[in-house]
Every structure is written in C-alpha cells, then in structure tokens.
Amino acid sequence: MTIINYIGFDIHKKVISFCEKMIDGEIVEQGMISATRDSLSALVRSRKVPWVGAMEATLFTGWIYDYLLPFAQELKVAHPQMLKAITASKKKNDASDAEKIADLLRCNLLPECYMAPSEYRDLRRILRYRNLLVREAIKMKNKTAGLLMEVGATYSKKRLYGKKYFNELLGTLDYIPDSVVDLLKITRSNLEIFTRLQKSLIAGLIADPQLKKRVELLMTIPGIGEITALTWALEVGEVQRFGRISQAVSYCGLCSAQNESAGKNKRGPISKKRNKHLQTVLIEAAKLAPRWNPELAIIHERELSKGNRNRATLVLARKLVAYLLAVDKNQKKFIPKEVLREAA
Numbered sequence: 307m308t309i310i311n312y313i314g315f316d317i318h319k320k321v322i323s324f325c326e327k328m329i330d331g332e333i334v335e336q337g338m339i340s341a342t343r344d345s346l347s348a349l350v351r352s353r354k355v356p357w358v359g360a361m362e363a364t365l366f367t368g369w370i371y372d373y374l375l376p377f378a379q380e381l382k383v384a385h386p387q388m389l390k391a392i393t394a395s396k397k398k399n400d401a402s403d404a405e406k407i408a409d410l411l412r413c414n415l416l417p418e419c420y421m422a423p424s425e426y427r428d429l430r431r432i433l434r435y436r437n438l439l440v441r442e443a444i445k446m447k448n449k450t451a452g453l454l455m456e457v458g459a460t461y462s463k464k465r466l467y468g469k470k471y472f473n474e475l476l477g478t479l480d481y482i483p484d485s486v487v488d489l490l491k492i493t494r495s496n497l498e499i500f501t502r503l504q505k506s507l508i509a510g511l512i513a514d515p516q517l518k519k520r521v522e523l524l525m526t527i528p529g530i531g532e533i534t535a536l537t538w539a540l541e542v543g544e545v546q547r548f549g550r551i552s553q554a555v556s557y558c559g560l561c562s563a564q565n566e567s568a569g570k571n572k573r574g575p576i577s578k579k580r581n582k583h584l585q586t587v588l589i590e591a592a593k594l595a596p597r598w599n600p601e602l603a604i605i606h607e608r609e610l611s612k613g614n615r616n617r618a619t620l621v622l623a624r625k626l627v628a629y630l631l632a633v634d635k636n637q638k639k640f641i642p643k644e645v646l647r648e649a650a
Contacts, residue, residue, distance in 0.1 A: 308356065310379060314407030315361040316400050317341070317370060323400035324349065325408045326357065336401060341366065343373060350377040360411040362386055362403075363419055372424050384410070387579065388417035422543035429511060430540040434583065436507040443500035450493050457482040467497070511536055526639040527629045529595030529602060537587040538630050545634040554631050559585035560623050576620075592622035601643060602626075 311334055316323040322341050326334040339345040359374060360382040361367055367383060375381050384407060395402075410416040422430070447467055454461050459479055465471040472494060476487060511517060512532060517539055524535035548554045555561050559580020565572040596603035602622050609618035633640050 311353070311355050311357045312408050312412040313357050313359045314404045314409070314411060315359060315370070316404040316407065317361055317364050317366050318400070319366060321400070322346070322370070323404040325401070325404040326353075327405075327408045327412055329412065331409070331412065333405075336405070338400065341370070346370065346373055350374060353377075358382075358411060360384055360407050360416050362389055362407065363421075368424075368427060371421060382411065382416055382418050383421045385417045385419040420543065420547060425516060426540060426543045429514060429517065432507055432511060433536055433540050436504045436511075437583070439500045439504040439507070443497055443504065446493050446497040446500065450490060450497070453486055453490055453493070457486055469498075508532065508536070511540075520634065523633055523637060523639060524630060527626070527633060528599035528640075528642070529591060529597075529626065530630070531591070534587050534591045534626075537584060538634070541581050541584045542634070545631065548631060551628050551631055554627050555624050557581055557584070558588055558623070558627055560588065560620055560627065588623045588626055589619060592619045592626060595622055595626060 309328075311326050311328055313324055313326045318341065320341055321338050322345075323338045325336045328334060339349055356379045358380045359378045361370065362384045363386050371381060371383060389407075389410075407416070451461075451463070451466065454466075457479075459475075459482060461475055462471065466475075476490065479487065512521060517536065520539050521532065521535045524530055524538060525532060542548075542554075542557075548557070552561075556577070557580065559577055559582065561577060562573045562575060563577040596606040602625060605625060606618055606622055609621050612618075629640060
C-alpha cells in the first residue's frame with residue numbers, strides 16, 4: 307500500500323509555516339521556512355514519501371501553488387472564510403494553523419475552493435489591472451471638473467473630456483490662476499495615458515487565442531459587450547464547474563443571504579460572499595441590456611411595474627447569467643426566443 311503524507315501550509319508574505327502528518331495524525335515534521343522558491347525547493351525535495359498539500363487562499367497563494375504543484379500528488383486551496391469558521395479556536399499561531407490545515411486535509415474535511423489554471427489567472431490579472439486604470443481615469447475626469455468648479459469656470463459637461471474642446475477651453479480661461487491651468491494639463495495628460503493603456507490591454511486580451519472564440523460566442527448575446535464577456539470568461543475560468551444556474555448566480559453575488567432555523571426562513575441583503583468583479587460588471591450590464599435586448603426589456607418593464615428598480619436590475623442580471631452560462635457551456639451562438647419560434 308502506498309504511503310502518503312499530508313502537509314498543511316500557512317502562508318505569509320515573508321515566511322511559510324508547514325506541518326507534515328501521517329494518515330494516523332502523527333507529526334512527521336513541523337517548522338517554518340522563508341517564502342522563497344529556494345526554500346520551497348529544499349523542503350519538497352527532502353520529502354521521503356509522496357505527499358498531498360493544502361494552503362489557504364491568500365494574495366501570495368498563486369505563485370506558491372504553481373511552484374509546488376509539480377511536486378505534489380495533489381494540491382488543494384482552502385476557502386478562507388469557511389476555514390476560519392471550522393478552525394476557530396482560542397489559541398492561534400502559525401504552527402497551529404498549519405497543523406489544522408493538515409488535519410482537515412487528512413480527514414477530507416478541507417473546505418476547498420476553486421483554483422483557476424495559471425493561464426487564466428495570468429490573463430485575469432491583466433483584466434483587473436485594466437479595471438484599475440479605468441478607475442484612475444475616472445478620478446482624473448472628476449478632478450478636472452472639480453478644479454474648474456473651484457475657480458468658477460464655465461464649461462460644457464458633455465464636451466469637457468474631448469481633446470479639442472479641452473484645449474479650446476484652456477485658451478479662454480485667462481481669468482484663472484496659472485497653477486490651476488498647470489494642474490488641469492497634468493490631469494488631462496494622466497487621463498490620456500490611463501485611457502490609452504487600458505485600451506491596449508483590452509486589445510491584447512481580445513486577440514488572445516485562448517479567449518477569442520469564447521468571447522465572440524458570448525458577445526452574440528444582445529446586451530453583452532466585450533468587457534462583460536471578458537470578465538465572465540476570466541473570472542469564471544472553467545465554466546463546466548457550475549452544474550446549475552443557481553450556483554453561477556450565487557458565485558456572481560446576485561442572490562440574497564439566507565438564514566433558516568426552526569422552520570423560519572429569513573432572507574437578508576445581497577450576500578457579500580461573491581466574486582465582486584463579476585457582480586459589478588453584471589449589474590452595470592443589466593442596467594443597459596434592455597436597450598439592446600427586447601426580451602430583457604419586457605422583463606424589465608414587468609419588474610418595474612412591481613415598484614422596485616433595484617430588484618428589476620437584479621432580475622435582469624440573473625437572466626444574463628443564465629444566458630452566459632448556456633452559451634459558454636454549449637459553445638453555440640445565442641439564438642433569441644422569437645427566432646426559435648419562427649423556425650418551429
């Protein structure tokens with residue numbers, strides 16, 4: 307019979323605590339190493355028997371997971387919130403945390419979370435950085451308007467961010483301090499840099515051979531643009547991991563929290579346990595989708611008649627998740643219901 311040991315890793319920025327146990331719970335080795343590739347290499351090469359490892363999902367987990375994966379029989383990543391709920395105790399330190407992870411792994415009780423393939427994580431990092439650039443560009447736009455309001459300048463809100471109008475406006479603002487003009491020029495140049503960079507990042511992602519076909523299929527859904535399609539593809543990763551629409555809706559954070567006890571069922575606000583990047587993009591897409599999708603426009607009007615605009619937006623967002631999941635799983639273009647009826 308093959309002997310397999312179980313190793314729990316407690317990961318931090320500079321150090322990694324580890325605990326290796328046998329199947330019966332006996333500790334083989336326990337200690338702390340620096341969070342470097344050389345230290346990890348020395349640790350795994352000194353293992354005398356095959357091993358299975360587990361670690362908590364943190365900011366530093368990605369590169370450690372990729373580095374250890376070739377050496378392990380199996381490597382798992384634990385869900386941080388569920389792990390805290392299971393292992394909550396009075397005593398907490400790095401050594402005990404690593405031991406608890408090893409015990410959960412050994413007893414097959416580890417609350418495992420999905421770890422996307424490295425190629426998806428690399429592309430997702432680019433998309434999230436693009437989102438950062440967009441936020442910074444919005445800050446520059448707001449700062450431009452703020453500086454003009456501070457000095458009482460008159461301007462056209464709709465045309466302010468156009469290059470030609472902005473240059474013409476600076477030529478007419480001879481009554482404002484030179485320092486404000488200099489700040490406006492700096493703000494404008496930053497806005498142009500952020501805008502240009504985010505567009506180049508999106509162009510690179512769209513052209514990626516891994517994503518191109520998948521994104522094109524998702525964009526056949528009326529109301530789904532390239533940003534929504536890219537976000538879905540990269541944040542979801544392998545779409546086959548969702549067996550039901552409700553699972554995808556929950557992952558996107560489009561359902562409320564539930565608290566049921568003694569036959570009493572209470573529904574809370576939208577759950578915070580979600581993929582916030584997907585949630586934000588889908589909510590924004592749902593607000594615009596009725597303009598492009600007649601079917602969603604009908605659903606939106608029906609929900610609006612009930613008197614709650616936010617709830618109507620959530621209903622549309624869930625409907626978009628159903629569309630995205632169906633197209634992504636079947637790898638077929640979206641066909642509207644009216645077209646299907648006519649064909650029948």
